[in-house]
Structures are given as C-alpha cells and as structure tokens.
Amino acid sequence: MNLLLLLIVPLIAAIGIMLSPRVSAVRQISLAASLIQLVLVGWLLFQMLNTRSVSAQPLYFEKVYQWFPSWNIQFHIGVDGIAVSMMILTALVVLAGVLISWQESILPKEFFFLLMFLSLGAYGFFMARDIFTLFFFLELAVIPKFLLIGIWGSGQKEYSAMKLALMLMAGSALVFVGLAGIYLEAHSFDLSVLSATHFPVAFQYLFYPLLFIGFGIFAALFPFHTWVPDGHASAPTAASMFLAGISMKLGGYGCLRVASFLMPDAAIHYAPVIIVLSTCAILYGAFVTLLQSDLKYMNAYSSVSHCGFVMLGIGVFNTTSVYGAILQMISHGLMTALFFAAIGMIYYRTHTRKIDELGGLLAKLPFISTVFVIAGLCSLGLPGLSGFVAEMAVFVGSWEDKSLWVRSATVLSCASIVVTAVYILRATGKVIMGPIRETFVALSDAVWYEKMAAIFLLAGIFVMGIAPFLLQYVIGNEAATIVNRGAQVLINK
C-alpha cells in the first residue's frame, strides 16, 4: 500500500468540503474520509504484520521521492510499529472528533476543513522518515489549531489561541535550530542516514536540549506546559480531543524519534534533568487539578500530569520505560479524547462546565455518565483499562533503574495516582451522583453520533486494557531499537 494514500484522502476531503454546497454534504464527506482513513490504517496494520511475520525490516512501505536534490532533501516516508500504532490513535480520535461535532452550526464548512487539515498533518508527521518532512508536518498543525480555538472556542479564546500558537511556534523555532545543527553536521535530514551517524558528544550536549525542549513544548514538558490548560479549555470539543489526543503526542514522538534516538549520549547525560522535570509535571499537574472547578480545566491539567509519564518514560530511557511511554501516549490519547468528548456532551446539554453547578446527571444521562466514569477510571489507572497498562509499564521501567533518586522519583510519581483518584472520584461524585438538579430534569441522553464517537474510543481503551499483548505485538522490538543506541553508549563507557 502506498502511504501517500493516507495523505491524499484527507486532502481530497478538505478540498471537497470547501467546494460542497450543503452542510449535510460537508458532514458526510468528513465522516466518509475519517472512516476510510480508519479502514486504511487497519489495512496498513494488517499488511505490515503480514510482511513482518515473513521478514522483519526496519521500515515498511518505504517510499523515497526526490525533493530538493541540492540540499539532499528527499520526501521519505515509511512506517514501523510505533508509527502505525500512533496512526491508529489518530484515526480513532479524528473519527470521534468528526462524529462529536456533527451538529456544529457556526461555519461548519471551515470547521471540518480545518479538522481534516489537522489530521493530514498528524498522519504526515507519523509517516515522515526525514526530519525536514517531519518538521513541515509538525508546523502544519499550528495554524488550524489557532483558528479552531479562536473561532469556535469559548471563554478567553483569543488569548488562548494566541498563546498556543506562539508557544508552539517557539517550540518549532528551537527544533529548527536543532535541525540546522544536525544538517550541518551530517548533511542529510534522512533518519535512516542520520541513525548511522554518530554525532560528537559536545555537539550532542549542545543540540539535544534544543530539540528536546522544542518537541517538549508540544508535549507539555514542565515548565513549558502553560499553553495546555488554556488551549484545551478554550477549544471546541473536537479540537480539545485532537489537541490532547494527538497533538501532544507529536511532541513525545519527536522527543523519542528525533532527539533521544539520534543523540543517545546526550539523552543519558540529560536524563536526570528530564526525570526531575517530568516528576514535577506529574505532581504539579495532579495537585493543580485538585483545585480546578471547571471540568475542562480539570482534564487539561490532568493531561499535563499524564504527559509527564510519557516524558518520564523517555527520560529513564530503557526498553521497558520507552515502551511504557509509547503505551502512555496512545492510552492518554484515547482516554483524554473520550473525557473531552464526555465533557463536551455534558456542556452541550447543560451549558455549564463548573463542577459545582452540575449534579445527578446519571439519572437523565446514563450513557454520557457511564462514558464519563469510564474515562475517569481509565485516568486513575484502573486495571482492565488502558491507563493501567501504560502507567504500569512506565513505573516498572523506571524502577529498573537502580539509583536511589530515580526510584524516589518513581515513588513520587506513583503517589500522584492517589491524587488523581481524589479529583476523579470527587468530580464523578459531584457531577454524576447525587440528586439531580431541577434545571437538568428535561435533558436527554446521547444521540447516535455521540454514542458512535464514544464507542470507537471506548473500544480502543478496552482492547488496550484487556489485551495489552496485542499492542505489544504491533510495537514489537522497535522500542528496543531506539533504546539500544543508548545501551551501546553505556557499554562503551
């Protein structure tokens, strides 16, 4: 299968949306495109596993197109297990996002156009095997996010949109300087070429922080996480889902695939800093969440905390922890998208997101309440749901590091789960349980498109939680290949 298909479908859909005369056609095109994408990604997974069972390769469906020969830049695409699993996440979240915005009434054409465009950027990012292409797709998503939050958002939307765009652009600027450094050292942007290059250690010490912080801003690295709460809280539901579910994963994926993979010496050298920062994010995020009275802010801060686990896994940099980081990216993507979907559905009906103003929704909104509870339980790491698997893997991985202070960091991070339980259960108690408020008596439960959206995400969460070995099979040894470069460094020492 040609991977370009995954880029062409959203592109055609986006153009079709702009040209279509009726709102219903806009919705149908978006839904069709996201369903096609899901099928394509599923087919891609199937084919990849088939090929791999015959002969394992570092990359599947690889394609190289000449682009700027005088710079030695090719349009190089290909996937491996990690990329495919991130693409499955993208397909699910985009599909759910399209379904949940079915009734979008303000400028629906532009809304779905931007949504398709965002998904195009994410697919491109995950399949890129050339860091120029990767950077292109990383920046591609900034403007659609700005417009989605600024036009369809709520609250201080313009402030949040501007903050998000400028902070992400600052991240890109750091990444750009890092890329320029890599290029001038190796005269190539191709990851396959670069992975065979060993960069001088002094060079790595200088450029690793640039790349890591640059990508880290996208992944809510503490203390550069401040765009997350405002951005997520102001964005419309589908955009929040996309932002938290996929966009933040671009950063984590970049940290792993570009920064730590290419510069293992520096990854080991700076590990203490990353571990401290991510522990800060985990604890700080969890405690700040306790204070939130707005459901969206609550979920946004808890995202900061959860993304801290991703960074912790990458920081510890052993096979299990990196594997855990990848799992956490996917799990958090599904879980937080589901949570935002549930909050969006509640907000659409009650017109409030304040925890204190809600209550007893279970009686009138059983489906939505169930979704809300499951998302919450997944967030606090209940066994059987995806959150448990992912966080467990990160903890086991970081416990493997025998130094006292990494273990203390692990224990502290583990302790954050208790805090998570406090805010999740308290929110559930106040919003879902108790006597229903009079104003909410007339509410009606989720309709078909909302149910569909939730079911797709729920399916992902359950499959990952009950049968984690499936995902392990897909990801395979690829976490190990990334880490092996680091292990090699340690052996040489």
Add this chain to the structure above:
Amino acid sequence: MLVYEWLILKQEIFLSLLIVGILLLWLFRDLSNETWIRIMNIFLFVNILIGFTGFHYGKLFGDTFLSSPLILFEKVLLSFALWLISLFSYGWLRKMKNLPEFYLLLLTSLLGMYIMLSAGNLLLFYLGLEMSTLPLAGAANFEFNSKKSSESAMKLVLSSAFSSAILLMGISWLYGMMGSLDYSVISTQIGHSPLSIMAFLFILSGFAFKISAVPFHLWTADVYQGAPVAVTAFLSVVSKSAVIMVMIPFLYQTFEEKIDVWYSALIMLALASVLVANLFAIQQLNLKRLLAFSSIAQVGFLLIGLSAHSQTGATSVLFFLSIYLFSNLAAFGVVSVLSSEYGKEEIQQLSGLYSTHPFLSWVLALSLFSLAGIPPTAGFFGKFFLLLSGANKGNYWVIAIAAINMVISLYYYLRVVKTIFMNHPVTPMENKPLAFPVKFALIICLLGILVVGFLGGFYEHIFQLLNGIN
C-alpha cells in the same frame, strides 16, 4: 558586430518601444481608462513572454552590458510582478486621471531595473538605479489631492537622493583608486587598502538604503503608508527584489575580496532589521505600515541567506524572492481592494471581514502565513532554506535570533488574522463583487503561495542558473 548580438537587449528594446508607443497613443487617441488598462495588461504580459525567447548569453558595449539566463530569469520575475500589480490595482486605476502617465512611470522604472541587472560597469549600474528610483517618486505622488501622497513622494525623493549621493561617493572613490569602473577590473584590483574599504562601505550603505535595511529604514513606513497601494507594492516587491538580485553577483563576484567586511556588515544589518522591524511592527495599527515593517524584516531574513556566500545561499535568496513576490503581492492586492473599494486601511476596520468577504480574508490570511513562514505556504520553504544556508558558517546564534524573530513576527501577523476571523464586525461592509482582473491576480498569487514552495524542480532550476556564482 552582428545584428543578432543586439538581441540580448530585446527586453529593453521592447520596453522602450512600449514607452514611446504609450506616449504616441496618448497624444493621438483619447481612450477610456478601461481600454488603457486592457491594452497595458496585454503588453505587460507580452513583456513577460519576451523573456522566454532565447538569446541568453551576450556582452555588449565593451562588456558594460551583460546578459545570461540568470539575468533573464530575474527580469522575468520583475516583469511578472509588475503585471500582477497592474492586474490587482484595477479598481484604483480605473478611477484615475492621467492613467497612461502612471504606466509610463512604472515602465521607466522597470527599464531602469533591467539596465541595473544587466550592467557590467558601475556607471551603467548607477544610471539604471537612478532611472528606477526617480519615476517612483512621481508615481508615489499619484493621489493628487492627498497630502500624504505628496509627503510620501517628497520623502522618497529626498531619501533616495541622499542614498544615491552616498553610493556615488563610494563609486567615485573606487574610480579614483583604479581608474576604471568595470566589474571585472574591480574584482581583480580592489585590494585591501583602507580607502577601498571605505568606498565599499559607502556603496553598501547605498544598497542598504534602497532595500531599507535597519538602520537605513526610516523613510520606509511613511512612504509606504502615503503612496497609493500599487506604488507601495511596486516599491516593496519589485524595487527591493531588483536591488537584492544585483547584490548577489555584486557581493559574490565583484567584491569577493571584501568578504570579511561585507559578511559582518550583512549579519549586523540583518539582525538589526529583523529585530527592529518586528518590534515596530507589533505597534502598528495601519495595515500598510504593518506590511512596510514586515517587508523590512523580510529583508533581514534575505540578508542572512545572502551572507552565506554559497551557491545554495544565492539560490535560496532568489527562491525566497519569488515566494515573497507572490505572498507580498497577495497581501497588497487585498489591501488595494479594501482601500480603493471600501476606503479601509486600518487593521481595526477589518473586524469580522471574514463574514462578508471570505475570499479576500483567506487570501490575506494565507499571504500573511506565508510571510510568517508557516507551512503549507511557500514562505515556510523560503525561510527554511534562507536560514539553513545562513547557518552554514556555523553561526548558530544568528539563526537562533532569526528563529526567535519568526515567533515575534507570527504575533503581529496572527493579530491581523484574529481581527479578520474572530472579531465581530463593527459596521458590516457591503459586498461589492471583485472585478475580474483583480480576482485573476489574487488567484494567481494564491496558487503561487500554495504551490511554489513544493516545487523542488524550480529550486533546482534556480540552482543551475547560479552555477559558478562563487
């Protein structure tokens, strides 16, 4: 001398005939403005096509007039920009008195640029430069009853006269040292005497004035704001591009000896330009002033690419100029419509433009994204390559400062986008249909913004043209 050797002058000959033709036609026939515009648009298009007719190489008049595929390409680019400007200014041109005069002035200016690009001798170069600047002062004054327009023309004349004087001073010193003004003589005999450095710096300051690099930029904002949009677009795209195109062989070949001097000078000019222009741009309330400061910042980025002193550096500069042409002309095209049809030039007046004018809003937004260097617009590729070639001497701090400035610049571009898309209209604007030429020009610009960046082949083409540049 064979006749066909003279054919390397084909574009200059055509333009001169066109200018004389306009004069004669104006004398004998009383045509309506619409007819004039139609005729001129056709001839301006023919002028582009003439660039593709062959006769690439040649030297005339004892090596004072040169031609090469590179120079032809640059001339075509400038002609293309003038054609687009003429198309999108339709609304303004239609209402104008003495319309042919306007074309006369701009065409003369273009002819001057042709001469400047082809010059192989500082004297001819100076002639071309003056010929390209002076008519613009007349054109800037074309809104006869607007005081601002006259002010802008006056400022343009004074500042360009001042910069020319400095330039001429440098040229005369060089002549005093070497007794010749041929590029070939200068490049071999300039040496390292303090006098030659002084002379070179004078010439470089003259250039910096013309491209309005900081600290020689003070005339820019006032002139851009006061002049009619068509002239502002011409100043910011065509004039600047022409001078930067001349700077490539000038710095890389003629004054290659002085690389130490011009390298540090360019870096200083570049960083000052991006920083100062961006900080000033944040404050602007008027769209034309904003674009003026943004164009100063763009010049800063161009100078970073130019400082690379490599074939890829020069290629990136020309590649960026082609992209800048589309992006900036698209922005000015929209401003031209807004200002001539609705009389709106302040950013605040554009609140909620999207609800009444979606097409104009998208064009303006995409052109600003392109100027900010955000994908998928071509500006991303342009800036990426400029900075990447600027870094090739290991000057990471230069591109780090430039990259930070891209973030600052994003702020003021996004502020305009925010006003258009997110604010609510104060007074809803009535929706007048766009005239065909305007729409046509804007669509061409839009295609350019969206497509040119992806064209690796185009980049390679420029790269080949620049073979042997250093």
